[in-house]
Amino acid sequence: MTATLTTPAQAAPRPAHRDGNILRWLAAYTSSMIGDSVYYIALSWAAVQAGSPSQAGVVMAVSAVPRALLMLGGGVLADRLGPRRVVIGSDVVRCAAVLAVAGLLFLTSPGLWPLAALALVFGAVDAVFMPAVGVLPARVTTRDQLARVQGMRGLAIRFAGVVGGPLGGLGVAVGGAAAAFGLAGLLIAVSVPLLLAVRVRELPADDRKAAEGGTAWRDLAAGLGCIRRHRVLAPLMLAIALGDLGFVGPLNVGLALLADERGWGASGMGLVLSGFGIGAGAASLLLTVRGRLPRAGRVAGWAIIAGSVAIGALAYVPSVITAVGVALLVGLLAGLSGAMCGALIQTQADPAYLGRVTSVSGLVSLGLAPLSMPLFAAAIGGWGTGPVFVVSAVVCGLGGVIALCVRDLRRAELPR
Template identity: 75%
Template sequence: MTGTLIAPGTATGTPAHRDPNVLRWLAAYTSSMVGDSVYYIALSWAAVQQGSPAQAGAVMAVSAVPRALLMLGGGVIADRFGPRRVVIGSDLVRCAAGLSVAALLFLTSPGLWPLALLAVVFGTVDAVFMPAVGALPARVTTRDQLARVQGMRGLAIRFASVVGGPLGGLAVAIGGAAAAFGLAGLLIAVSVPLLISVRMRELAVDDKAEARGGSADAGDAGEGAGGRSAAVVGAPDSEARGATAPAPDKAPARASTPLGDLRAGLRYIRAHRVLAPLMLAIALGDLGFVGPLNVGLTLLADERGWGASGMGWVLSGFGVGAGAAALLLTVRGRLPHAGHVAGWAILAGSVAIGALAFVPGVLAAVGVALLVGLLAGLSGALCGALLQTQADPAYLGRVTAVSSLVSLGFAPLSMPLSAAAIGAWGTGPVFVGSAAVCGLGGVVALCVRDLRRAELPG
């Protein structure tokens, strides 16, 4: 049989956590994320050994520049060439770069320049890797399982953060930074054959044409993926052979440029009645969350005399709460009234962030941090699932690129601002101010009717 099987895009007979295809994708993603965690341990250790603290900090920060500058272009690449192809290529480049630096450090002591170059390479590759990773689940499973997959992805991230640190430290202790870079490269390499074995749900030809600036207007394509068909194929991200041809009365797609694709994606997001306010809610939530839970928590622990161990316990409480939220979504598959729940979770989480600066001791701080992690993890997972299910799959790379740019490009700018503000006014006012910014994200989610009423398929 040479025809392509066209499968419905809204239902599946196998839950995602029992689907071997999804589990292969999850194993590939987890291995890549653990490799990332080991890589950052290796990079920080090698940079400290090779240079001054200021130089080490510069090496650690240099990857953020290409990541922020190229992220939107990475979304276009993911949508044009297919997310799996882009993820595989990104993992191959990261693996080769890590192993090359491992060999260089093993044979000689080259100084900081290869570490800085490696950081730039990883930051550049991340700019295309992250949007492609966000677009991949919609090609692996059906829409009704995307919320569960989002929970599974959250569990993988928590697992990588828990396991990657000790693995990286052990590799450094045994063989130095060279061994840690080698381990990171091998872990990333494991993901490649797993991804090759994953079956993909290909987009219909009409959807691809619209997403690439074809005859249909980008705003008209914003009806979402609910009525779209997807082809299940075994080949990576190629045009579906035998797929349904465009309707005769549909004008042929015009050739598009990458810049045209980017503009089409931005128009699509701006015109979408759920995605546009959802992006604003995510931006406000992240801006109010990142500062206090990173640099703010360090300064709070120092001010209260909790020490590094106390700060570690507080961070552990946050991680446990976030992991519990991811597990809940993995088990349940979906939560009713997703937009409503996400808005209230952001609001409640913002109150907990503000309260963190006024708790009397470490034990209470751990409890509040657990609550912050639970609420932030729940709202984050629901917002991610709504992005996955509301966006047309043909635009998912660009949609993910915009949300990633907000979370990883703009939100970290709040960290130096939070540190400066704490130095001027103290932890209490800054935590309260950050909580107010975060809470505005919940207000947006609850006040915009289409977002408030948004539901996850099930």
């Protein structure tokens, strides 16, 4: 099922956006992400209908716990079993779980317990799925195309966000939560045959031996040691962690509270989020077209710092139109720095440890940073939006300062 890609020495390299193998991977990834968006809408609607608002909030948040606890183990599995095999298995489990709940809701009204169980399953599977998804681009393309592939992946995420919401709402309107869950399961299922048709490069024998080494704990310790000793990866992980911790609160909970405080309403908040999405999409399109930006370390550092200034300014803009413009800038800079950091991880990490390295960055971005949102909301309640946004901007900006102050990271380049 796994074939070795033709090496550049045997054939002229093909740009990623013209490579059928990469386009199959991108189609599978996009379908899975749209399914995720529909799933979250179905879950939130079903939870609100079955319980109180506070109970629905618990159901929506419960998946973050296994995701945070198991993410590092997911990186070990991605390295041991191979990223494509892990992604396919994860999509099969997610599809089966969602369709099972869809059938249960169609036949009866079981209450909140199957929704909570589904959220737990999704969180646990996400902990395995996300590191493998992060590794897969490096195994389906050449190193010189990784930045372009990151741009294409960013476009897929933005497309899924734009399409998934209306599809989920349509599913709920037509057939309730059961129909929306069924639609989500079918969209996730579409990714499986596409992934089966994707060719991935085998690791060299020495790297494969390192990836399939001792016990799980020993493998995890080896991956963490690889990061700790690396002159680029160690400061890069710290820069990513600080950037994400300063970014998540303002652009999630903070924006809703800011819109309520300024009287912008839900429509105003939606416009600001649209500005952010357009900016992030523009950054992804730039990388898709250009394929590579020089001075990747410097670009990432300055983009984080400039983005942090824009985050702090968001709390002081006088009107919703100005806020849309600032959010567009935040999205552009965050999309650019995120893609650069992702490409640097995939080119700097030893291929045998890439799953474990990816899981460490994902642990902060997707596991721990979302758990800081209640603390961020409480801080705004105590000190107001302006000071808390500024503190978050400072935390985010420290990530950029680290990227520029550490010489090896500042001078890091992407392959030509």
